[in-house]
Amino acid sequence: MTLAQAIADYHALLEPALAIDSWQRLTEEMRARQLYFGERPLATVLRPRLITASQYDLLRRGTQQVAEAARAIVAAALESSELGQEVRDVLMLTPLEERLIAMHPGYLEPSAHSRMDTFLTVDGTSLQFVEYNAESPAAIAYEDLLTQAFLAMPVMTEFMKRYALTTLPARQYMLRTLLDCWQAAGSPGHEPRVAIVDWHGLPTATEFEMFRRYFTEHGLPTVICAPQDLSFRDGQLLAPTPEGSDMPVTIVFKRVLTSEFLSHYGEEALTHPLVQAYATGACVIVNSFRAKLLHKKSLFALLSDERFHDPLTAAQRAAVAAHVPWTRVVRPGITTYQHELIDLLPFVRKNRERFLLKPNDEYGGKGITIGWEASADEWDAALQAALTSPFVVQERVTIAYEPYPALIDGQVVISERLVDSDPFLFGTEVNGCLCRLSTVTLLNVTAGGGSTVPVFIIEDSPASGAGDDSL
Structure with missing residues (x-):
């Protein structure tokens, strides 16, 4: 069966x-x-x-x-x-x-x-x-x-x-x-x-x-x-x-x-x-x-950032790698993406089809912008707004x-x-x-x-x- x-x-x-x-x-x-x-x-x-x-x-x-x-x-x-x-x-x-x-x-x-x-x-x-x-x-x-x-x-x-x-x-x-x-x-x-x-x-x-x-x-x-x-x-x-x-x-x-x-x-x-x-x-x-x-929501930024993995067992690290999407707090600066250094804001702005934006502490889908369903102008506006209050950017997952x-x-x-x-x-x-x-x-x-x-x-x-x- x-x-x-x-x-x-x-x-x-x-x-x-x-x-x-x-x-x-x-x-x-x-x-x-x-x-x-x-x-x-x-x-x-x-x-x-x-x-x-x-x-x-x-x-x-x-x-x-x-x-x-x-x-x-x-x-x-x-x-x-x-x-x-x-x-x-x-x-x-x-x-x-x-x-x-x-x-x-x-x-x-x-x-x-x-x-x-x-x-x-x-x-x-x-x-x-x-x-x-x-x-x-x-x-x-x-x-x-x-x-x-x-x-x-x-x-x-x-x-x-x-x-x-x-x-x-x-x-x-x-x-x-x-x-x-x-x-x-x-x-x-x-x-x-x-x-x-x-x-x-x-x-x-x-x-x-x-x-x-x-x-x-x-x-x-x-x-x-x-x-x-x-x-x-x-x-x-x-x-x-x-x-x-x-x-x-x-x-x-x-x-x-x-x-x-x-x-x-x-x-x-x-x-x-x-x-x-x-x-x-x-x-x-x-x-x-x-x-x-x-x-x-920024918990996933901790989970997906290897800088915070010291307390984790090998099995926990493998589970995080397999199941947790890359996530970062929306703020200016350098971070890593797929083991490469990136400048977060320009990278996210350029690659909207990979990401979505979420308020750090909301529910019911409030305030979410889905990059692959937004226009370039809509994404730029959402990203700019995300700098004014706690937001995260998260990678698209397999639905x-x-x-x-x-x-x-x-x-x-x-x-x-x-x-x-x-x-x-x-x-x-x-x-x-x-x-x-x-x-x-x-x-x-x-x-x-x-x-x-x-x-x-x-x-x-x-x-x-x-x-x-x-x-």
Whole structure:
């Protein structure tokens, strides 16, 4: 069995009647589970992402090695050494971020849960990383429930008569991570109680509710609130409950981005109830403010620059070389590219078809300029603008494409989509994976396009079920 053959077999099942029935069932299941990003359904296609066990092993191994390499390099940022200053200079941390990072989170892992955004080609010959969402990664709960929704489709039932599938649930790892961090910090408050914290009115609010239900069902009291709802009294962090009372919180599942938190509160962020509780050890924050060390886009400038490779093992260096694209902070000066010295700005200006520009600390595709899709004038303007605020320039990677079926006007239309494979990490271990599809180069659901689908590992033996059903 080849993966391409399995995909072709799946598509061959999509006769009009079965396709219509499957789309209706998927729509019903998404509605029942609130699988929406704002008002948009998460999935707009009829097939999940299928990967082989060997592809998943490559994804897990490569991601773990690069994640470990990243941690080995940024560890210096917590030191007062010359190397530490050089690392901080590349990361371009703000003074307020440095103040927050200096506070010990109570546990050692700088990013307890994260997501690596990657392109994994269907033939498994190319695995390229493009971003590391190490601060506030979304979609774990979405993917678990989307898996359930896809399994309910009649076409999946037919497909699994021939192919065995293994699911990749991840919510249980998120639950375990919260409790492990709390216990490592000395179990503040003696009882784990969670607040999921982000601004009100966000399109990801449905996922917060999914986590609240899941945590509560597993004996972990949980509320959802915004930063302005929190208070700190008598040594306790308090969050309002739907009943109108205050619940002591000992674990903050921090979904609010540090950059937005600091932008909103400014210097007053340092005396915010959340930071007061964190600084005094009254609660743990997951992820802590130290996740910022790994979240900055310029992390890839550290990884791809051999000047910072001394702490890395041979295996980590090989993984970085294979999977991490060349990246540099946008600033005047001499650097290296493919082992040759270059003057960065003239070189990047001349070779726009090789590169894209990214803000150092944004999300949702904001502010990105794709060189090979821009005119010379547009690229020059973007490069000039990138000198006025923290930006990175990153080399173009091999983008993964696959055919996906959608139901359009009652007919199945199969078209090529860009495919993002984004494994979830807990510490540096991969468990689970987000998959995003798009018809445009900027592959991001937040940016307003594309589809999300669950990921299944496929085997070519007769199926007796859907593999791991511990959702």
